[in-house]
Amino acid sequence: MQPQYLFRFSNFLNRIPGWVFVALGVLFLHGLYQTESCGENLLMCGQLFTIVLGLLAVQGLYLIRPWLKVRAKILGLAEELRLLDRLPEIQRDQSLEQAAATVIATLSQLQEDAKRTTQAMRALEQSQLDLLESLPEPVMVLDGELHIMRANNSARQLFPNLFFSQSLTSLLRDPDLLHACQSAIRRGDEDRVEFKLTAPVERVFVAQIKPMQHQGFGQSENSSTLLLSLNDITAIKRTEQMRADFVANVSHELRTPLASLIGFIETLQGPASNDPAAQRNFLKIMANQSHSMSRLVDDLLSLSRIEVREHHQPEDAVELEPLLHGIALELQIQLQQKNMQLQLRLDETIPPVRGDEDELHQVFTNLITNAIRYGRPGTAIIVRGGVAQNTPGNYPNPQIPAVVISIEDQGIGIAAQHIPRLTERFYRIDKARSREAGGTGLGLAIVKHIINRHRGGLQIDSTENIGSVFSVFLPIYGADEPSSPAA
Amino acid sequence: MPQMPVTLESLFTQLAAMGGQAELSLQWAADMLHRPSDSFLEKITQLDRQVDLSEQKLYDTCQRFAACHADDTHAVHAAFAISRFALHLERIGDYAKNIVQRAEALTDHQLPAIQGTVWRMAQTAARNLNQLLNAILQQNAEAARLAWHADADLDAHYTSIVLDILPILGQRPQAVVTATHLWFIARNLERIGDHQSNMAEALYYWLRGERLEEKRRFYDSTAQLTSPVQTPLDGPANINSNTPLPVNKLPRAG
Incomplete structure (x- = not known):
């Protein structure tokens, strides 16, 4: 049948x-x-x-x-x-x-087939999540109340405190950005917003806001979600700014020594053309001035280079102990000239810090050179190092443990009202003395910007006529791994 | 008509929106000092009006929230703390507006070095405000403590700027207007710092239930300035040698 x-x-x-x-x-x-x-x-x-x-x-x-x-x-x-x-x-x-x-x-x-299909779908979803995870730009998925439902690796790098279902407003509050997010949820508008992030280092982003109507990411049906991707345009903005600042600084700071050089040249050509003694004297001064001008240009260039990439934290592991020993050797001649001693009193084991070796070399060279310059002849410079017990207010991520290296000199010290402004470019407490000591007025500005780039902290303590302590705080390498990725 | 019950989360959302407006005002103030642009004045007036409105709205919401949860001590504490934050943020917005107005008048660039320092001070204030608001919205008492300490930097800047401006007032009559504007801008920034440290104290008290009692690294000491001020032609002013500037003994690093 x-x-x-x-x-x-x-x-x-x-x-x-x-x-x-x-x-x-x-x-x-x-x-x-x-x-x-x-x-x-x-x-x-x-x-x-x-x-x-x-x-x-x-x-x-x-x-x-x-x-x-x-x-x-x-x-x-x-x-x-x-x-x-x-x-x-x-x-x-x-x-x-x-x-x-x-x-x-x-x-x-059939059941077997269905299982295989489900697995394939899961793998596809996972690969899409991996894709999101590995995107170089910070991407976040927000729910209708602007809670962060998912954030990729670069977003967690940008906001180390980020946790699942946190409100976006505890990280980003720009009025235009919030307005655009609201209208994306209510009316489904796509939008682009430029905004600035002030801490820890000033950065400029273009946020792309895209509403998504499909279900996914563990959401129940019909929930509206937003895809917020941030495009970092700090480098472009900084390059523009750097060019303007560089021209302004160069024209302002080089004008004075150039004018005096021109004056000397005119004197050599005119009144002093038949006076060998004066010529020797003038040429010596002119040589000094041209050297200091060339140092100034070098410092301005390296400051600009650091400023342009200041928003980008270096990622290598740097061992500080060999670095400091190397600097101590390099500065032997200068130390001997002033009959000074450099004592390294470092803890047995100093964990490696996250940083750029060349830049950290420059930081400690600048600080120790300053200690030699402003220390009394015959005294000792003491360099201490170890894991920091607590970090200063300008250390941006206090939850990340830090290594502290402090450089202590015995010298004239710095009056309290100068301390906050020491790291400004061209700020000199005593102009004549600084020039005489061979400073360009940029050493501490460079130190400050390098430390900013490292997301570290700088603390300056000083007592007049006793001495100064410059303490550098640097994040320990590998200590900033997010303990649990957001969802 | 019965009103919707207010949730703590909606209070935080409103506070965050208002904080964002205050932050932007301060950011504009800093930008104006560094790279003047004529389009800010109108924008900041509008933004300041928004901050005022947000403050009124947030105050009402806090009242309703406290009324809804009158038998919940924690909720009442939250309502009090948040309305207090709103008041401080409104003041910060006002000061920022005043800074933009004054910066508008600073077209002659007679004192570029001091203006640069004031700009850095404004940036520090903006950064501190950002960290403080993060601390509030993430309910982080430790971050509140750090934000409170960060105010010392603004005080130190203010003292340093005042000591630089004083001799100019005596020696360069043609720069007095610029110097006065810069002084007032620095003063506004110092006041903003005080509002921030008050907010940090209130946050710490709200979260921990105890007062923040620690020693600051630096206090503004210009209130103890005495006349006559020596005014050398070059370099910062020195204080009369008989009455040295009282500065807290600084702790050593360690």
């Missing part, structure tokens, strides 16, 4: 209520009784036989009803599977067991 006929027949049988069979049975039994009561005529036996047969047939149909139902179901399923191209046609002569076995085998195969 074709499965569809069987199915229809079984359906028909199953639709007949049970009491119909009971009633038919009663009817036949009633006929039987009447036949029996008819009497002794054995000729009536044929009728009796028909009635019993009918009774058996009706009750038989009642009994095979469930079996027919099962068979119809199996064959129907087989038919459907065949329509899905998943099953060879079931032969008519196959037994029910064989058909059932085929169907079950096919079904388990």
Whole structure:
């Protein structure tokens, strides 16, 4: 029988209520009784036989009803599977067991397929998450109330305090940005907003706000989410600014020594053209001045270079102990000239710091050179080093442990009102003395900018006529790994 | 009509929005000192109006919040603290507006060095405000303590600027207007720093339930200045040698 006929027949049988069979049975039994009561005529036996047969047939149909139902179901399923191209046609002569076995085998195969598809989908989702994770620009997924539902690696680098379901406003509060996010959620507008981040280092970003309507990232259906990606344009802005500042600084600071050089040259050409003694004297001064001008240009250039990449924290591990020992050797001659000693009192083990070795070399060279310059002859410069117990207010991420290197000199010291301004470019407490000592007025500005770039801190303590302590705080390498990635 | 109950989160959202406005005002003030642009004056007037409105709205929301949760001590504390923050932020916005107005008048660049220092002071103030607001919105008492200490830097800057401006007032009459503007800008920034340290104290008290009692590294000591001030032609002013500038003894690093 074709499965569809069987199915229809079984359906028909199953639709007949049970009491119909009971009633038919009663009817036949009633006929039987009447036949029996008819009497002794054995000729009536044929009728009796028909009635019993009918009774058996009706009750038989009642009994095979469930079996027919099962068979119809199996064959129907087989038919459907065949329509899905998943099953060879079931032969008519196959037994029910064989058909059932085929169907079950096919079904388990289907289940297997479904599992494989789910795995493939999961892998696809994971690869998309990895893609998001590895994007160089900070990307965050926000829910309708601006909670951070997901943030990629660079976003966690930008905001070390970031945690799951934190409100965006505890990190970014620019009015234009918040307005754009609100209108993206309410009306689904895409937008671009430029904004500035002041701490720890000033950075400029263009935020791209994109509403997403699909479900995903573990969200329930119909929740509106925002994709916020930040494009760092600090480098472009800084390059523009650097050019302007450089021109202004160079023209301002080089004008004075240039004017005096021109004056000397004119004197050499005119009044002093026949005076060898004056010529020797002037040429010596001119040589000094040109050297200090060239030092100034060098310092201005290195300051500009550091400023341009100040927003980008260096990533290498630097061992400070060999670095400091190296600097101590390099400065031996200058130390001997003033009959000074450099004492390195470093802790047994100083963990490596996260930084750029050349720049840190410049920081400690500048600080120790200053200590030599402003220390009293014959005194000692003490360099201490170890893990910092606590960090100063200008250390941007206090949760990251720091190494502190402090350089202590015994000299004239610095009055308290000068301390906050020491790291300004060209700020000199005593102009004549600084020039005489060979300073360009940029040494501490360079130190400050390098430390900023390292996300470190600088603390200056000084007592007049006793001495000064410059303490440099640098983040320990590997201590800033986010302990648990956001969701 | 019954009003929707106010949640603590909505209070924080409003506070953050207002903080963002105050931050932007201060940022504009700093930009104006470094690279003057004529388009800021109108913008800052508008922004200041927004800050005022935010303050009024936030105050109302705080009242409603306290009324909704009158039997919850923590909620009432939060309402008080947040309304206090709003008041301070409103003052900071006002000072920032005043700085932009004064910076507008500083077109002659007679004192570029001092103006540079004032600009750096403004940047420090903006950075401190950013860190303080992060501390508030992340409910971080330790960050509040650091923000409180960061005010010392502004005080030290202010003292240093005043000591530089004083001799100019005596010696360069043609620069007096510029010097006065710079003095007032520095003064405004110093006031902004005080508002910030008050906010940091309030935050610490709210979170920890105890007062922040530590020694600062530096206090503004210009209030103890005495006349006559020696005014040498070159370099910063010295204070009369009989009354040395009282400066807290500085702790050694360690």
